[in-house]
Amino acid sequence: MHVVNVILAGGASRRFGEPKASHVYQGKPLYEHVKEQLLEGQTVIISHPSLLPFFKARGEQNVWLDDEEVRGCGPLAGMYTAMKKQEAEWYLVTACDMPFIRKRTAEIILSYCTEHTDAVIPLVHGRLQPLFALYHRRCLPFVHACLKENQLAIQDLLRKLQVRIVSEEELNVTSNEFCNINKRSDLPENGMI
Template identity: 30%
Template sequence: MKLLSDYCAAVLAGGGSTRMGTDKARLPLGNSTVEERVIRELHNLTSTVVLNKKEPINTPLPTISDVYENVGPLGGLQAVMEVRKEEWFIVSACDTPFIKKDVYQYLTNFVNDQRQTIIPIYNGRFQPLSGLYHKSIYPELVSLLENGDRQVGKLLDRVHTYYVEDFGELRAKDLDLHFFNMNTPDDYQKAKEIAKNLA
């Protein structure tokens, strides 16, 4: 598969991991951390991968900290877009250890000049932290944050969003893995079992 040279992939890892009780991105899973798994898969899509994180960590990746603190994913997206010059941004949460490059690749099929965000819906649930975002949303993003609004849904309502519910020939098993996220210690135990079975 050809790398997406005009895309920047951003791992949003600026959250507090309050339900997990520790930095979930740094938890070990097999021979890697959760974060390393996400980064490795994104590197199969594009050579440009950045990390949105509060504190610098030992990583060769460019690390971008929030401008607007404690405002959730919108703050991470704003911080990355402020620094990077790419037109399109692939977004991944830091707690989705089994993301699949094929899912993101599939979403790029829906990119055109009119659409500003491409957002998957899987099993009836919106998945904005697994979407594609165009640089043109930046002014609207800043406007929301300036007004103290951190709702991702409100951003999607204000820009030209295209929702993808049909995933063509992608396997349900791969989609289940891609959209699996771990917020709690129970989720982490489940992730360890999945990782063991995938090894």
């Protein structure tokens, strides 16, 4: 099964006050905490324009801006760009601001991928987690349709797909694993929430 990891780092990080992907936490940028926990294989980064020099300076090879046609349209634009530019069967799509995710969780999510499933989405703390989830390549036309129709919420996309929801019990998640870092106070000093 050919999987490409996609780190979404194209947001403006307004609440955080600086680009989250490059914020150093416990000795390394947030995006590196995420990257270390992804599946084996290639990783692509969908970047905010201001972060291109940062990623290049860190030796990242596959860093792209959102496709011009959909630039500024949020996570769906990043998914569309990755799927359009990089051939794969499955895409592990993740936000750059989830430094506590674990490779083991990604591997369990991958185990639920089947030929009849378009997306595998965790359900944690009563909420779907579409930004640490797997999407099949056949989602690309649905992502594109959502973008063309200005339906930019990932929930709009999920309504069009065959989705396998995986519970936190099935994933055996840690208490803080799916915490998004939206403001500096979300980052505890010792790495635990």
